[in-house]
Amino acid sequence: MFEFGDLRFRPVEREDLKLLHEWENDFEVIMYSRGKPINFVSMGQLEKQYEEWMKDEKEIHLIIERVDLKEAIGIARIEKSDFGNVRNAEVGTYIGKKELWGKGSGKQITVALLEICFNQLNMERCEAWSVEYNHRAHKALEACGFKKGGAMRQVEFVNGRKWDGFHFDILRDEYLAIRMDLLKQVLGNRLEEYIKKHCTIAGH
Numbered sequence: 415m416f417e418f419g420d421l422r423f424r425p426v427e428r429e430d431l432k433l434l435h436e437w438e439n440d441f442e443v444i445m446y447s448r449g450k451p452i453n454f455v456s457m458g459q460l461e462k463q464y465e466e467w468m469k470d471e472k473e474i475h476l477i478i479e480r481v482d483l484k485e486a487i488g489i490a491r492i493e494k495s496d497f498g499n500v501r502n503a504e505v506g507t508y509i510g511k512k513e514l515w516g517k518g519s520g521k522q523i524t525v526a527l528l529e530i531c532f533n534q535l536n537m538e539r540c541e542a543w544s545v546e547y548n549h550r551a552h553k554a555l556e557a558c559g560f561k562k563g564g565a566m567r568q569v570e571f572v573n574g575r576k577w578d579g580f581h582f583d584i585l586r587d588e589y590l591a592i593r594m595d596l597l598k599q600v601l602g603n604r605l606e607e608y609i610k611k612h613c614t615i616a617g618h
């Protein structure tokens with residue numbers, strides 16, 4: 415488990431599939447997170463997908479819990495890959511509890527994913543994709559230091575028209591330059607506790 419302020423990241427368990435079934439069939443959640451809101455998914459398909467996740471060492475799928483609310487609020491995915499010899503991670507997330515959108519958890523989740531990628535997995539770069547109309551996600555990514563690069567043009571079709579897919583990335587050094595500021599912003603007075611637990615090892 416990875417604890418980050420009020421958030422806790424833990425592996426997806428079979429018992430979570432019921433919750434995922436609800437979120438993965440929510441038109442709005444999937445419209446924003448994947449740009450394919452009609453790709454409904456049955457429980458059987460989710461079970462198969464879960465079996466695949468268990469075998470795949472390149473992908474990490476995590477349930478995000480809000481410890482203060484005592485409930486799961488969303489999911490995150492980290493896909494590890496190598497560009498030549500460069501360690502790269504693609505990250506993605508959604509908050510399935512829509513009532514929490516726009517209340518700051520997204521930024522906290524994004525910083526937590528950067529901490530996992532750069533401070534635990536030793537990545538050199540981190541990237542994310544987001545559909546053109548997803549302004550909230552673009553803001554969350556940019557607020558955490560991601561830079562918008564290119565666009566994959568007209569790659570999605572939703573609500574009667576085509577939309578571009580935007581690519582965002584951040585390099586390790588860029589993150590390290592703003593890391594403490596970001597950690598302060600999202601952890602507040604819990605920063606010291608985090609640094610003690612995740613940035614040092616007793617006796618070293």
Ligand SMILES: CC(C)(COP(=O)(O)OP(=O)(O)OC[C@H]1O[C@@H](n2cnc3c(N)ncnc32)[C@H](O)[C@@H]1OP(=O)(O)O)[C@@H](O)C(=O)NCCC(=O)NCCS
Nearest residue numbers: 446447508509515516517518519520521544550553554557
């Ligand atoms: C994208 C998502 C993870 C962001 O999390 P969130 O908790 O809603 O966002 P936050 O409250 O942390 O806000 C992040 C930024 O977006 C801004 N924002 C919030 N609501 C917004 C809106 N409706 N339009 C534009 N920007 C918005 C905030 O001001 C903040 O920027 P700032 O730090 O520069 O002020 C969440 O909204 C979500 O899960 N959406 C559905 C699925 C999805 O889009 N997944 C991401 C796919 S790339």
